[in-house]
Amino acid sequence: MDSEDTSRRLFLIKSLTGVSSAWLALRLPEIVAAQEHAHRAMQSAAPVKFEFLSAEQAAEVEAVAAQIIPTDDSPGAREARVIYFIDRALTTFDKDKQSQYVKGLKELQSKQKKMFKNSAKFSDLNSEQQIKVLKAFEKNEFFETVRMHTIVGFFADPSYGGNYDKVGWKLIGFKDDFYFKPPFGYYDREYKEAQ
Amino acid sequence: MSAQQPKFETQTQVDFVVIGAGAAGGIIAKELSTAGFQVVVLEQGPYLKEKDFDHDEIKHFWQAALINDWKKQPNSFRKTPKAKATVQPAVMYGRMVGGGTAHFTANYWRFHEIDFVERSKLGTISGTGFDDWPITYAELEPYYTKAEWELGISGQPGPFDPPRSKPYPLPPLPIKSAGALLANGARKLGWHPQPAPMAILSQPYRGRSACSHCGFCEGYGCEIKAKSSTLATVIPEAEKTGRCEIRSGSYVRKIETDNAGRVTGVIYFDEKKTEIFQRAKAVVLCANGAETARLLLISKSNLFPNGLANSSGVVGKYLMFNGGGFATGVFEHELNEFKSVAVTRIIHDFYDSDPKRGFYGGGGLDARFDVYPIGYALGALPRETPRWGADYKKALKQYYTRSMFTFGHTTSLPVERNSISLDPEAKDSWGLPAMRVTYKDHPDDLKIMKFFSDRGMELLDAAGATKRWAGPVEESTFGVHLLGTCRMGNDPKRSVVNKYHRAHDLANLFICDGSSFVTSGRGQPTCTIQALAYRASDHIIRMAKNGEIKSA
Ligand SMILES: Cc1cc2nc3c(=O)[nH]c(=O)nc-3n(C[C@H](O)[C@H](O)[C@H](O)COP(=O)(O)OP(=O)(O)OC[C@H]3O[C@@H](n4cnc5c(N)ncnc54)[C@H](O)[C@@H]3O)c2cc1C
Ligand code: SF4
Numbered sequence A: 001m002d003s004e005d006t007s008r009r010l011f012l013i014k015s016l017t018g019v020s021s022a023w024l025a026l027r028l029p030e031i032v033a034a035q036e037h038a039h040r041a042m043q044s045a046a047p048v049k050f051e052f053l054s055a056e057q058a059a060e061v062e063a064v065a066a067q068i069i070p071t072d073d074s075p076g077a078r079e080a081r082v083i084y085f086i087d088r089a090l091t092t093f094d095k096d097k098q099s100q101y102v103k104g105l106k107e108l109q110s111k112q113k114k115m116f117k118n119s120a121k122f123s124d125l126n127s128e129q130q131i132k133v134l135k136a137f138e139k140n141e142f143f144e145t146v147r148m149h150t151i152v153g154f155f156a157d158p159s160y161g162g163n164y165d166k167v168g169w170k171l172i173g174f175k176d177d178f179y180f181k182p183p184f185g186y187y188d189r190e191y192k193e194a195q
Numbered sequence B: 001m002s003a004q005q006p007k008f009e010t011q012t013q014v015d016f017v018v019i020g021a022g023a024a025g026g027i028i029a030k031e032l033s034t035a036g037f038q039v040v041v042l043e044q045g046p047y048l049k050e051k052d053f054d055h056d057e058i059k060h061f062w063q064a065a066l067i068n069d070w071k072k073q074p075n076s077f078r079k080t081p082k083a084k085a086t087v088q089p090a091v092m093y094g095r096m097v098g099g100g101t102a103h104f105t106a107n108y109w110r111f112h113e114i115d116f117v118e119r120s121k122l123g124t125i126s127g128t129g130f131d132d133w134p135i136t137y138a139e140l141e142p143y144y145t146k147a148e149w150e151l152g153i154s155g156q157p158g159p160f161d162p163p164r165s166k167p168y169p170l171p172p173l174p175i176k177s178a179g180a181l182l183a184n185g186a187r188k189l190g191w192h193p194q195p196a197p198m199a200i201l202s203q204p205y206r207g208r209s210a211c212s213h214c215g216f217c218e219g220y221g222c223e224i225k226a227k228s229s230t231l232a233t234v235i236p237e238a239e240k241t242g243r244c245e246i247r248s249g250s251y252v253r254k255i256e257t258d259n260a261g262r263v264t265g266v267i268y269f270d271e272k273k274t275e276i277f278q279r280a281k282a283v284v285l286c287a288n289g290a291e292t293a294r295l296l297l298i299s300k301s302n303l304f305p306n307g308l309a310n311s312s313g314v315v316g317k318y319l320m321f322n323g324g325g326f327a328t329g330v331f332e333h334e335l336n337e338f339k340s341v342a343v344t345r346i347i348h349d350f351y352d353s354d355p356k357r358g359f360y361g362g363g364g365l366d367a368r369f370d371v372y373p374i375g376y377a378l379g380a381l382p383r384e385t386p387r388w389g390a391d392y393k394k395a396l397k398q399y400y401t402r403s404m405f406t407f408g409h410t411t412s413l414p415v416e417r418n419s420i421s422l423d424p425e426a427k428d429s430w431g432l433p434a435m436r437v438t439y440k441d442h443p444d445d446l447k448i449m450k451f452f453s454d455r456g457m458e459l460l461d462a463a464g465a466t467k468r469w470a471g472p473v474e475e476s477t478f479g480v481h482l483l484g485t486c487r488m489g490n491d492p493k494r495s496v497v498n499k500y501h502r503a504h505d506l507a508n509l510f511i512c513d514g515s516s517f518v519t520s521g522r523g524q525p526t527c528t529i530q531a532l533a534y535r536a537s538d539h540i541i542r543m544a545k546n547g548e549i550k551s552a
Helices: A003-017 A021-042 A055-068 A082-091 A095-115 A127-137 A141-155 A164-172 A186-194 B023-034 B057-062 B118-122 B137-151 B177-188 B234-240 B288-298 B373-379 B390-402 B443-462 B526-545
Strands: B014-019 B039-042 B075-078 B193-195 B244-247 B251-257 B263-269 B275-285 B323-330 B345-347 B363-368 B403-410 B419-427 B433-438 B467-470 B509-511
Touching (some): A055 A082, A055 A127, A055 A141, A082 A095, A095 A127, A095 A141, A141 A164, A141 B373, A164 B390, A186 B177, B014 B023, B014 B263, B023 B039, B023 B234, B023 B244, B023 B275, B023 B526, B137 B526, B177 B193, B177 B345, B177 B403, B177 B443, B234 B244, B251 B275, B251 B288, B288 B419, B288 B433, B363 B443, B373 B390, B403 B443
Parallel strands (some): B014 B275, B275 B509
Antiparallel strands (some): B193 B345, B251 B263, B323 B467, B419 B433
16 A cells, blocks of 8 residues: 555544544554455455366356346456456355356357357357347356356455456446435435424 | 453463453453452454454354354254254354454444333233243333443433433434434324434543444454454443453353352463463353353363253253344435445334234334445345346336335243254264254244234335335244343243352352243343443443352
8 A cells, every 4th residue: 555545544534533643553453454354355466377277168157147237337246356356256255156156158059059049158148149049048057156156256345356447336426435424315414404 | 362361370370361352352351450459361263453453254254253163163043842943053152252242233222121020010921931020120220220320321211111310312314315204104104203222422421532434344343443342442441450361262161160160260372272270259141142141061070961051941042042033125316325424213012912913912113225335136126026137237226225124123932942952963063962953933032023014015115115014924944133041030940040140059150141041022132231341241240359259
C-alpha cells in the first residue's frame, strides 16, 4: 500500500471514529496490516496461466459462464475473469470437482452436437443457440456446479482471481470500503431530515 | 500470546481451569484472575488478533474461518429419538479465542422480568420442561449493568424494557435505512420501535475505537476492536493480571475425577494432538450449550457412568435454538444495508406471550439485509427470479441495495427429547464421538415463527415496500443459539447446576454458558449469558475465598 493512500485512510478513520492519535500510533501496524490485505485484494491478479483447464476446456467453460452472467451494457462473467477463479478453485479448495468438469464438458458437447448437428464446440454456437442448449442442460449436475462457481467467482474477493476490477460488486452497488459515514441510504437520510 | 501471560506447568495445581474462551469463559477468566486466582483457559480454537481478520466472504462463509469446522468435528442430526441420525451440520459456534462474540451480530438484549418467572405466570405447558429460573431478573440486574459497562454497549431503553440501575454507557449507533423503514412502518401500526442495543461502540470507549461502519460485521471479526467481543475486552484484561494463561489450540477431551468424586483436572489435545493433563483445584466449563453437554457425556467414568454431573439424566436435554420468523421486502430507493452494523432498530411490542393468540410464545422483531454479495446472488433474490441469464443479472443489479428482511426472534420451548447426545458411530478427527443433535420444534414454536413472519409482512406493507414475500416457516434442523442443555435449578433431580452454577454432583465443577438457561428467552442470549458469567464469578470467588470449593 502506498503511503499516501495509507495516510488518507488513517486520517479518515481518525476523523470518523474520534480515535486519538495516541491510539492510532499504538495500533498503526495492526491497522496497516488489515488495510494491506484489503488493498492486495483490490488489485486483481493479472490473467495467469491456467493450471487445471486446457485452453480449449477453458473456452468452453467460459462460454457457459458468460451465459449465466452475460455481458450487456455492463461487464459479465467474462470481463470479471471468472474463468481464472474457476481454474484456481479446481486446483485448490474445490479440487474434488475436477472430474466433474472433465465429464461434464463431454456431456455438454454431446448435448450440443445432438441439438446442432454440425457444431464442433459449444463456444462456436451463437448466443441464442447456446441458451437453447443450456436450457436443455440446466438440470445437469455439472451445470449447477458451473453456475455456482460463476456466481461465487463473480462476487468473491478479487484476490481469488475473479471479480476483476470489482465488476461484480459494482453491478449490485456493493462497496468494500473500510469506513462509511451516515446517511447510509435514502430512507435514513429522509428519517433524519424529518426529525 | 501477550508478554504478561504466565506459563503454568501442567503438573502445577492451578486454582482454576476454564474450558472455552467464549462469551462466558472470557468473563470468568477475567473475574477470577482479577480476584487473585491462577487461571488456565483452554480454548480449542486459534488465538486470532485484529490483524488476522479480513473481509473474505469465501473464507468466512464457506471455509469456517472463525467457526466450528464440520469436516473435523462432524455433527449428526435427527428429528426424533427413533430416527437414525445422518451426518450433517447441525450447530454453529465461534471456535476461537472470543468464541461466538468475535463474529456475532452483536444484538445485545437483556431478558425481561417475565423471562425468569414465566411458568409461575402462565402455568405449566404439557409435554415440556417449561419452568421458572432459580433466580430473578432483580438478582441478575446488577450483572447486566456490569456487562454493559465493562464490555461497552450502545443503546437507549425502550418502553417495554425491564428496569435498569444505570443507563447504557454509550448512545445508540446511527440509524440505517432498514431501521428507519421499520420505525416508520411500526409507528403507522401503533407499535413502538426503539434503538437496538448493540455490543458495538458508537463512540470511542476505554481505549477502543468507535465503529467505522465497514459492514463486514455479522460473521466477521472486527479489525478495529469496535465490536465488544471478549477477545477485544475482558480477555486482554485477564492477561494483564499476570495470573491468566490463555492456551489456544487446546481441545479438552475429558474432565478427570478421582475416586472421591472430585475433579482433579482436565485432559486435552494440544495442536500436535498430544494428550496433556492439566491439574486444577476446580474447573469452570464454558464450552457453550452444545459442546459443554458433549464433553460431560464423554467424561463418563466408573463413578459417573452416565456422564459427569449427570445423576439427574438431564445433561444434554432441553436443547433450545430460538426460532426465526422472516419476511423480505423491496423498496423503491436505496437502503444500502451492506454498510455498518446489521441492526439499528427493534420492536418489542410482541415480547410477552399472549393467551389471546392461543399458543405460547413471544419475541422481538428487527430489520436488516445481512447477506454479503455471494450469499445474496445465490439465495436472497425474489423467488420468481430466473436462476441464470440476462434476467437473472437484471435482478441482481436491481435488488441488492433495495432489499431488507424483517427477522422475528422467537421463543423455543424446553422439550426433553430435543438434545445433544453422543453419536454411536460417527467420530471426530481426534477419535472422539461426534455430537448428535435431536431436534423438533414444539408446535407452539412454529406458530410463533409464523406469527412473526406475518407481523413482518404487515410492517413491510406499512413501510411502503413495492414487493414483499414471507419466509418459509420450517422445522429447525440447525442452531446458532445453543441453550438449555445443563439447566440451572434448585432440584438436583431435575437440573444440572444450582443457582450458583455449581454442578449438583461435584463440589469443584462449575458450568456457566448458554447451557445454563432454563427457558430460551426471545433470541439474543449473549447478554444474559454474560450477565450470568459475571454473577457466577462473584459466587465462585466467594466460595473459593471461604474454602467451600473442596478440591482434590
Ligand atoms: C452468525 C451468528 C450470529 C450471532 N448473533 C448473535 C447476536 O446478535 N446476539 C446474541 O445474543 N447472540 C448471537 N449469536 C449467538 C452467540 O454467539 C452465542 O449465544 C454465544 O457466543 C454463546 O456463548 P457461550 O459462552 O455459551 O459459548 P461460546 O461463545 O460459543 O464459547 C464457547 C467456547 O468454547 C470453546 N470450546 C468448545 N468445546 C471445547 C473443548 N472441548 N475444548 C476447548 N474449548 C472448547 C469453543 O471453541 C468456544 O470458543 C450468534 C451466533 C452466530 C453463529
Ligand atoms: S461494522 Fe463496525 S463493529 Fe462491525 S466490524 Fe465493521 S467497524 Fe467493526
